[in-house]
Amino acid sequence: MSPDTLMLFAAGFGTRMGELTRSRPKPLVEVAGRPLLDHALDIARAAGVARIVANTHYLGEQVATHLAGSEVQISDESERILETGGGLRKALPLLGPGPVFTLNTDAIWTGPNPLATLRAGWAPARMGALLALVPVERATGHSGTGDFSLSPDGRIRRGPGYVYTGAQILNPAGIVTISDEVFSLNRLWDRLLDEGRAFGVxxxxxxxxxxxPESIPLAEAMLGAADG
Known part of the structure; x- marks a missing residue:
């Protein structure tokens, strides 16, 4: 079954943005004159996602106001930020059963819609997670050697070579067995990696x-080159 719901992660503090996030949340920082959140929503809507949920925490009322009147539902984490795993689990009643897309709001994309690419590659019988990756040399604004290595059969392992882009399809079934309230989706990924059910595209x-902040002009140059 292909997912038709999406979790937008929009709750983070954005501390690496410095002054830009002192009085506004990172999803509302602008790139090419539009908030990062709107760039992410463009991707979700173009992929035909039926239901979108965004979590909020830091200056979350600004995100909620920005989304007011749209189809996006809010999963409010104002009392306590729950990280990606806890945040997704809290949002599951809004998202509904089955696999879900998740998408970070702090990236800019060009080229094919990444959610469409994920949907085309999703094989639920053998996959618990399918992560969208880019090779290190094409990871603009990112430092380091990468998050995963990619096998010829599409399975991933921890290691250098490819960077996780913040877009994936995930079967969240195993999330209910994690007892902590606050936790990263890395906990679920580690299980899936051990089971050989974590894949990359x-x-x-x-x-x-x-x-x-220094990534903003890089993103704008990338968008300009794509438009040209």
């Missing part, structure tokens, strides 16, 4: 990690 277009 390479995004063929551009991707820029917009986690720091």
């Amino acid at each position: 390479v995004h063929p277009g551009g991707w820029c990690d917009v986690g720091r």
Whole structure:
């Protein structure tokens, strides 16, 4: 079954953005004149996702106001930020059963829609997670050697070579067995990696990690080149 629901992660503090997030949440930081959140929503809507849920915490009322009147539902984490795993679990009643897309809001993309790429590669009988990756040399605005290595059969392991882009399809069934309230999705990934059910697919277009102020002009240049 292909997912038709999406979790937008929009609750983080954005501390690496410095002054840009002192009075506004990172999802509302602008790239090319539009908030990062709107760039992410463009991807979700273009992929035909039927239901979108965004979690909020830091300055979350600004995100909620920005989304007011849209189809996006809010999973409010104002009392306590729950990280990616806890945040997804809290949002599951809004998302409904079955596999879900998740998408971070701090990246800019060019090329094919990454959610469409994930949907085309999803094979639920053998996959618990399918992560969109880019090779290190094409990870604009990102430092380090990568998060995963990619096998010829599409399975991933921890190691250098490819960067996780913040987009995936995930079967969240195992999340209910994690007792902690606050936890990262890395906990679920580790189980799936051990089971051989974690896979990756390479995004063929551009991707820029917009986690720091100096990444904004990089992202804008990437968008400009794609438009040109």
